[in-house]
Amino acid sequence: MSKISKFLDLIKRQALNEVVLVCGNQSADLDSIASSISYAYLHYQKYRFTKGLVIPLLNIPEKDLALRKDAEFVLTQNGIKGSQLWFTDDLSKFDQFKLIMVDHNIPQGEVAKCNPTHVVGIIDHHQDEQKYLNSDPRVIEECGSCSSLVFNYWYDLIGDDVKECATLLASAIMIDTNNFTQRVKSHDEKALKIIKTLGLYNVSAFTTNFERIQESKLDLEGLSMNDILRKDYKQFVFNGNTVGVSSIVKPFSWLDKHFDIEKETSSFGEEHKLDLLVLMTAYTTNDQFNREISFHDVFKDLSERCIKGVKDKLNLNRISGNRFTQNNLSASRKQVVPYLEQTLTDTD
Template sequence: MAIPRNSIAGFLVSAKSVLQTAIKKSQKVTLVIGNESAGTYHTLYNLDSLTSSLLYAYIRSSTPTPNAFTPLYIPITNIPAADVDIRPEFLKVLSHANLESHHLITLDDLPDLSSIESQLPPHNTKWILVDHNALQGTLGSIYSERVQGVIDHHEDEGKVPKDVGDEPRIITKAGSCTSLVTEYCSKAWDSLSSSAQSSGAAHGQDDASGVVDDSAVSALWDAQVAKLALASILVDTANLQSKDKVTDHDIYAVKYLEAKMMSAPQVSKDFDRASFYKEINAAKKDIGSLPLRDILRKDYKQWTEGKLNLGVSSVVKPIDFLQNKAKEELQDKSKQEAFLSAIEHFAQERSLQIYGIMTTSISASGDFQRELLVWSFTPEATQAAKKFSQIAAEELGLEDWQGSGGSLDDAEGEKQWRKVWRQREVQHSRKRVAPLLRQAMS
């Protein structure tokens, strides 16, 4: 039994309420989930995971197989609700499908992790993985036996059973997992579009469309979902220009999704692939409206070496921007004081002995540039930080830095130590800088 056809927004509203009822009344649920954000350590969860789960759940719920575990597939966005708002590219993409962050079903909508086993017992659940193929973390420890289906473009970890019944077990190379989901769902989606079985009741909910007949409504809903999916594929393949990423799956999916969009003039009339790609990509860097704390935790990783905790934030704006941001938030201080007190607080919240900030930006003359800040807070950490500045100086091309508000260095003390550099060897990202810091700590 298929659920009545609806817009993606309407679909998510019903799916959220079905999940709430299922938790309360101990009913069965089918959950579709993307790559996890790996707890407090880093934030991998990206657009591809989001749109893969939305597309799969939306199409499969409208066209379930007769012996499906449940007719409804609920897409779980594998991050807390608060983490949606620190991803401007999510908000931008969602807006193209008439969605807002509150529509998403996030980890906050699952029961409290301490009681999750009692409120959402494993035998009541079936999980489909998209954009990864091994359920991780707390969810993995409770539900990994209940995974019965996967579509992914990472290396097969062999965790998903070979026999997954009516669900797919597709793990193959593609630029974007969303391309594989599109391909898998295309037949079902086409039958859905052609039957245009939109429910009469749903018309009232579709406020933005202003259309009346069923096929036009259905075409608009299709186009909105297609645009969501398209955004991920374009971002993951650099607008199909990245030679080492693009596969035939991606090329097929982009064609397919654009055709779906073209059937709804409201969506397709101003559409241009290159400018759409540019718009979504620009949104990733549009962090100006976020509070400083969210900017620092948006792309953050943490490690422990011996007794020392190290945290490193990567930021797509220069330190001057961060100082001005801090000043806006703490107006009675100078911008240096405001910035330093904000980042010290950030490090304290996470019990860090060493905190680093790596920035990337484009200079006025168009050059890609990097800055690196390292701050140690204890004598032991200070030894490590000084050691880092010696062993890494040459490889990273570290040069003294001065911002518009002057130097931020405090390189005299034994207890605390702080230094900001311009990093001339710009090819080295956190993937290289963090190991160098950890090496100095051990």
């Protein structure tokens, strides 16, 4: 049994007093999951329970973990079982809690609805919303993966003791940076340098592991369209407009062969009480990376306004209807969401 696994068992046995939740964002991708578990474990290594009971919580219902095959693969590699983790289903167990956010800096999803008493820490790589300025740590820096920031933060505090989380965090960094070849910033480079210093880096082993994780991430077999839309999903409210953004690892042409997209997006939008649903595909064909985006009105007519607001920034070419190829390949959801927010809050 790994040390992380033993830690997760240990906190399951504790009385729920002075709870501090370490929570990733509402998409609960591998980066958020690795960051939250590692932060909680490394915090325990440094402080034990002297600063409260620090619990990693995944910002999804337990049943949705199965949609994230890459995360399940990496968790299994690290000796972690889903039954050892905490999910939004568990929020009712906490009378109150403090919050540490990783991979986001504004509370999201079901966690946001619970009104945590205090936000006491942030480590993130998204746009700084300039909230919770007194939280400590408050690390919001541009980089490829939040896991790099978590790794570096704890290495600076506890040194080589970060080793136990190196594989878990490195897996997320590799996926976010395409095995250290894309979106790599200085913090990602620092994390890789530390991993090498610790004697944990092997090019062949890392590449093989990256390929296996990526294969798991791209595996949509057995998933319904509703599952695919939920698999990597975030929801926002901009100026009174509820907007959902779903990231998908297959092109629209693949989705069209398997599903009635308009019917499925309409049903999903109504279920989530959305005004607008945005789909973003990202996939590779013949070694060429591609992006697409589509806009689906649900309870309000917002798509044309949003298309007009983002088309130049994203360099869009219309495929048909409200479906486009996105030629600005560097703009992931992390960049697109602020563009949507600006468009929907602009009063001009």
